[in-house]
């Protein structure tokens with residue numbers, strides 16, 4: 001589904017596509033416009049949009065739904081947010097201190113730093129690259145079509 005199934009449209013072509021059942025759309029006075037899942041920008045829009053706030057789904061997306069300790073992928077509900085420096089030690093909920101963790105790695109690490117728990121991060125947490133996306137919107141819906149565009 002995600003391989004060669006993409007086609008690009010100009011906005012003028014796009015607005016003439018009638019939304020099908022189940023498609024998200026916006027209504028204008030005269031028509032319904034299907035909401036595209038992916039928009040290609042010809043200019044760099046990233047610099048004009050502020051970085052999203054830390055959120056559960058945002059961290060999972062940044063980390064590719066992959067536990068940052070054991071390296072395995074999990075579904076949304078089998079993942080947790082781990083504070084690398086635990087909150088009890090003053091670790092803050094910010095992009096550079098939170099990582100995706102599976103439940104078992106999170107339990108194993110507990111209220112300790114990775115060093116203390118003798119568990120290693122596969123990648124240092126970084127600021128998210130998905131600045132174009134509004135994380136609040138993603139909380140409501142995450143489209144699998146976005147997957148190939150998320151930088152890891």
Ligand SMILES: [Zn+2]
Pocket residue numbers: 067068069070071072101102103104105106
């Ligand atoms: Zn794990």
